[in-house]
Amino acid sequence: KMEESEVKLLNLSRNGRHLEILELLDAHPNIDINCKGKSKSTYSWTALHLASYFGHTEAVKVLLSRGANPNIRNHTGDTALHKASLTKREEVVHCLLEHSSNPTIANDDRKTPSQVASDIAIKNVLEAAEKVHVLKETEKFLQCLLGFRISRYGSFVNMDTPDEHGNTALHHAAMRDQRTIAIVLLQHGVDPSKRNKQGERACDVTMSSQMKKILDVKPVRQNHNMVQRFEGPLMKKKRFLSPRWHWVVLERGVISYFARRADAAVGSKRRFFKYLTESTVTTREDNNHGFVVRFFDGSFHHLMVNQSNKPLINRQKWVDAIREHAEYSNHFVAADNVVDSDSESDDPIIPIIDIKNIVQTAEVHQKVLQTHVEHLTPLIQNFCFHPGQLMPTHVLGKCHEILGSATDMMKEFQMCLNVMQRQEQIRESKLLDECERNRVLQQSLQALATQHHNLELTIESQAGSASDEDEFYDAISGDSDDEDDVMNFEDVSLVEADEEPKYHAVTRGDYDPTINSDESQSKSETSSLAPVGGHRDRLACPMFSRDEFSIWHILRQCIGKELSKITMPVIFNEPLSFIQRLCEYMEYSCLLERACNAEDSVQRMEYVAAFAVSALASQLDRLGKPFNPLLGETYGYERSDLGFTWVSEQVSHHPPVSAFHATGTKHPFTFHGSVHPKLKFWGKSVEIEPRGWVTLHLKNPDETYTWTNPKCSVHNIVVGKLWIEQHGVMEITNHRTISECYIILHPCWFKNDLNKVEAKIIDISKQTVRILEGDWTKHLYSFSVDAHERFVATATQTNNGTKQKSSRKKTQNSSTSSDDIASFMTSQDDDVMCRCLWEVQERPDWSVEMYNMTRFAMSLNADESKGHAPTDSRLRPDIRALENGDIDGASGEKHRLEEKQRSARKARGKKKAEWTPRWFERRTNDATKSDDWIFNEKYLDSDWSKCPDIF
Known part of the structure; x- marks a missing residue:
């Protein structure tokens, strides 16, 4: 009130x-x-x-x-x-x-x-x-730009408006070398060709070469690949009430009703709406202005156009528009994934141009003309039976209507022809609009990455005066010319085998794997991990040099795409399929044998943790990309010397999912899981997240362990030396004892965190019973809680005695070197206090020439004469050609297999048939209580009669 x-x-x-x-x-x-x-x-x-x-x-x-x-x-x-x-x-x-x-x-x-x-x-x-x-609002925007507060100003302004000197916002950004602001302005359509009163463009007022690269692009143009909005007045009938006028809007497959046109313009006060999915439109011959829309839920809308203004033409326009929006809605409801580079659809994207409205109007006239002709035909036929009579008036009227419709249609097509002549020159540029947007982003990202690289080099040079322990870690080579690294980064090689980085991720040359306190045991355990004779330990041909290739050339064409679906040149591959590379889990399968033989559940958890960490060691320096498995591709592998059999299958293509199952032959265990790799491109690095649970069941003690794999990042994609980092948390759970092991792989910010692994084993009462430390590329040690405290104290005293700057370093970041642990173990009388769980098998000298593979990895694709399934990865011609050094042959075969897979997928789509894996089934995992791919053991029957032809 x-x-x-x-x-x-x-x-x-x-x-x-x-x-x-x-x-x-x-x-x-x-x-x-x-x-x-x-x-x-x-x-x-x-x-x-x-x-x-x-x-x-x-x-x-x-x-x-x-x-x-x-x-x-x-x-x-x-x-x-x-x-x-x-x-x-x-x-x-x-x-x-x-x-x-x-x-x-x-x-x-x-x-x-x-x-x-x-x-x-x-x-x-x-x-x-x-x-x-x-003009005042624009001046405020320019003042915010001068004060670098562009993100705080949200009012609408014309960003191409100049100041009193003719300088636009882009001129001011260029003068002050504000590259981020320049990129934002370009993405919002600012024209870099605008000149000030002195005739200078934005690129003419900057002295920075990197800014000139950013400004040397054309402004982004808009691309329309959507159904057009259609609106107008319609009268809607109701069952018990009088008809009521509405302002009706068709937009993106939705029909909305408003009271006024003004409400529709701002999108407020919408009376009601309906989705046009699976809707149909019908008309009646005795009603030239009404039509009925039937929706997917069985409801009807009886609608009418204005009778006083060409009702037939207007009604036909509404009918065509509703049907078009219904088809649009049906398409996107039925689509499971966004169309990408690997989609089976080969139809090009056609941009909507101004001519579409004219063609639609001409089509409406043509449909109306066809209706008139259909009505006139029986009248003419009746007249032919009475030749003596004069032509009836209503027949003449129909003829005049047909003549008028034909004239209108001719005018529309004439206008259409004129517009086509004007639009011909710009149609191609509209089709390439998305490529233009990518080009802007590519050049902007290139300039920003180089600027970031310069900043890192500056930080590294400033940190050079500090101690080596506090130096910021970067894998860029220290003895290379900085200027060449920055200005010629498009020619940066993927792998430079003859040049070691400043802090290389592998330092086996100065690493002694033996431990003084228990030397004989360590050597015997390590030797048992080596491959036994009968399996090859080298490839048929050394790898090709990648010095002349840049992975950035490939990735910059893939901005905004799903990286797992990118077709990479075979020069960046290694001669293994991804489902073969999964088998490298089992390189240190003897750790599972030790876990089966251990009598204590804590010891079993120790060896299971060591097994989980050991699976990462083979990824060191493995910068080659494994081949994407084909749908239905399998891999079977048996190693009686290591005591396991292995089966894996590609069970899904989109999304890519690989399932595997291993069984122990010497000791009863099963190891199974599925991996769904998700890749993200962060500008300077690529992050791989292997989603999916891994399950290990030891049958003798009847214990089940589950965990997930950590993330892996490949750094310096754009500039510098490539290097691999494992990071994240692995949580291993024993579902019988409810004990857990938390394994932390530290991200590498400083040298002391390089490849560092820390873990704690916690019992059911949440008490820490063992502490694990090590390096995922070298070794893993187990300490009792008391022994670890003494070890940390000893390491701290050693660091204080050698360097006075240890106060800047946290104790938890102290390096777990083999020399420190060996010295500490020598002083311990009890092996239970501290012991070595796992040490890496040294790679052969020729590993650098063989894609940095381990001996075990080199044996995976051996051309054995056994009766493998016809879908086995060993039979893939592209992988075999790459292994034999035939790059061209591998590339051709890879393209042939991909096309064959697309054709098979299209054939299944036409038949509406779904793919069903042969050797794995989608069932509930008893341990995790979630859906997983479980081995059905049919593979053991060796019945290959129903295997598909995928090669």
Whole structure:
């Protein structure tokens, strides 16, 4: 309820009694001067609205001087300026403009004050005020740009508007070498070819070569690949009520009903809406203006167009538009994935241009003409039976209607031909719009990556004066020329085998794997991990040098795409399929044998943790990408010397999922799981997240362990030396004892964190029982809690004795070197206090020439003469060609296999047949209680009769 003083204020403003208004405001200082009326005559109007509408200039001045807001809108969206311009109150208009009234505000009919003004003088004043307002807003934007506060300014401005010297926002960004702001401006469509009053473009006013690269692009153009919005008035029938007019909007497969066109323009006050998925439209011959829409839920909408304005043409337009939106909605509801580079659809994307509206109108005329001809045909046939009679009037009328429709259609097609001639030159540029956007992003990313690289080099040089332990880690080679690294980064090689990085991730040369306190045991355990004779330990041909190739050349073409679906050149591959590389889990399978033989559950957890960490060791320096498995591809492997058999299968292609199963032959265990790799491109690095649970079941103690794999990152994709990092947390759970082991692989920020692994084994009471430390590329040791505390104290004292800067280093970051642990173990009498769980098998000297593979990895693709399944990875011709050194042959075979896989997928799609894996089934994992791919053991029957032809 309004206060009495507020009602009085509205009445005084309506009558223009400015002196009484002053007295009222003085007597009631807390009155709401912007209050809105609630009576029928003043509903939603403020005092300023009333005074402006009736032209009371003095009352308007009083209200403005006391703080009235001139930009408040009433229920129709009008401001006080709208009312003054509508009623030709020129003095009031000037007064409002002097008090910061915004002349660009539009009402619900999307009209500004200048558009509702009927007086020419007022209209000119308001149009000039609009231009001044936009210039002021633009000046504010430029001032924010000069103060580097572009992210805080959200008002709409024309960013191509120049200042008094002709400089645009892009000129100011170029002058100050603000590359990030320049990229934002380019992405928002700022034209880099604009010149200032001295004839200079933005690239002419900067001295930075990197900024010149950013500005040497064309502005981004918009690409339209969506169904067009269609709107207009329609009358909707109701069962028990009279018909009612609505403003109907078709947009992205949705039909919406509004009361007014203004509501539809701003998207407010929508009465109701329906999705057009699986909807149909029907018409009746006896009704030339009505049609019925049937929706997927069985409901109907009876709609009618205006009968007074070409009802047949308008109705046909609505029918075609609804059907088009229905098809659009059906397409996106049925689609499971976004179309990408690996999609089976070969149809090019056709941009929507101006000619489409004309063609649609011509098609409507053609359909109407066809309807007239169908109605005329039986009339002519009846007339032919009575040749003596005159032509009936209604038949002549039909002929005139047909002639008129044909004439309209001819005019539309003539207009269509004219538009086609004008559009021919720009059609190709519209099709390449997305490539243009990628080019802008590529060059911008290239410039930013180089700037980031320079910053890292600066930090590294500043950190050079500090101790080696505090030096910031970067894998870029220290003895290379910085300028060459920056300016020629497009020629950076993927692998430079003859040049070692400053802090290489492998330092086997100065590493002694033996431990003094238990030397004989360590050597015997390590030797048992080596491959036994009968399996090859080298490839047929050494790898090709990748020095002339850059992975950045490939990845920059793939911005915004799913990396797991990118087709990479075979030069970046290694001669193994991904499902073969999964088998490298089992390189240190003897750790599972030790776990089976251990009598204590804590010891079993130790060896299981060591097994999980050992699976990462083979990935060191393995920068080659494994081949993507084909759908249905399998791999079977048996190693009696290591005591396991292995089966893996590619069970899904989109998303890519690989399932595997291993069984122990010497000791009873099963090891199975599925991997769904997700790749992310972070500009300078690629992150691989192998999603999926891994399950290990030891049958003798009847214990089940589950865990997930850590993330892997490949750094320096754009600039510098490539290197691999494992990081994340692996949580191993024993589902029988409810004990857990938390393994932390530290991200590498400093040298002491390089490849570092820390773990704790926690029992059911959440007490730490063992602590594990090591290096995922070298070794893993187990400590009792007391022994670990003594080891940390000893390492801290050693560091304090050699370097006085240890206060800057946390104890937890101290390096776990083999020399420190060997020295500590020598001083221990009890092997239980500290022992070595696992040490890496040294790679042969020729490993660098063989894709940095281990001996075990080199044996995986051996061309054995056993009866493998016809889908086995050993039979893939592209992998075999790459292993034999035939790059061209491998590339050709790879392309042939991909095309064959696409053709098979299209054939299944036409038959509506789904792919079913042969050797794995989707069932519930008993340990995790979630769906997983479980081995069905049919592979052991060696029945290959139903295997598909994938090679």
